[in-house]
Amino acid sequence: SQQGEEDPQALSIQEGENATMNCSYKTSINNLQWYRQNSGRGLVHLILIRSNEREKHSGRLRVTLDTSKKSSSLLITASRAADTASYFCACSNDYKLSFGAGTTVTVRA
Amino acid sequence: NAGVTQTPKFQVLKTGQSMTLQCAQDMNHNSMYWYRQDPGMGLRLIYYSASEGTTDKGEVPNGYNVSRLNKREFSLRLESAAPSQTSVYFCATTGANALTGNTIYFGEGSWLTVV
Numbered sequence: 001s002q003q004g005e006e007d008p009q010a011l012s013i014q015e016g017e018n019a020t021m022n023c024s025y026k027t028s029i030n031n032l033q034w035y036r037q038n039s040g041r042g043l044v045h046l047i048l049i050r051s052n053e054r055e056k057h058s059g060r061l062r063v064t065l066d067t068s069k070k071s072s073s074l075l076i077t078a079s080r081a082a083d084t085a086s087y088f089c090a091c092s093n094d095y096k097l098s099f100g101a102g103t104t105v106t107v108r109a
Numbered sequence: 110n111a112g113v114t115q116t117p118k119f120q121v122l123k124t125g126q127s128m129t130l131q132c133a134q135d136m137n138h139n140s141m142y143w144y145r146q147d148p149g150m151g152l153r154l155i156y157y158s159a160s161e162g163t164t165d166k167g168e169v170p171n172g173y174n175v176s177r178l179n180k181r182e183f184s185l186r187l188e189s190a191a192p193s194q195t196s197v198y199f200c201a202t203t204g205a206n207a208l209t210g211n212t213i214y215f216g217e218g219s220w221l222t223v224v
Contacts, residue, residue: 004151033212033213035213040218041217041218042113042199042215042216042217042218043152043199043201043213043215044215045212045213045214048212088151088152090213096142096154096157096167097142097154097213098154098168099144099151099152099153100151101149101150101151102151
């Protein structure tokens, strides 16, 4: 079964708005990663947050991790049309990464 | 530097046929993975290889076999394809293992249709 589950399944926003998506997981993790997938392409790593970290930033991306609630969030600020993609969280507790079903984000121009 | 290269990109098979998906990486990574991606299901791990010479089952290994030919190459074989194996297959690699938090690098995917 999948470790990470993203919410919402789909998100449509206007260019310039912020996009927030959440990830919940079931068991303890060593780290949680967020990936992005453009249509018809492979996944690309965005950001990793370790279990002892609470917040991390990378450009317009902000990731939080709450291990007590077993949840993480990804915030994309000032969205652009090029941010249109599917976003996946991936949880790691050993050699394997377990992925959720993803959040599809559409940014309208 | 190509990263992770998968072949073929597209393939149509008849039920019962066999085929092998090839994956090669030039990143000198130890660990390699095969995932399948189905609509609404995310990525599910089929098999992985933590290092050269070792392979282990993932979440959905039935109907598949793998070979870690050397450090660079990790192939996925469908011995007798079934329509349920219609999917997009991704090979991936990481420098150590997910425990250390190294980024996983994905290939561009192989679209397989079984009719």
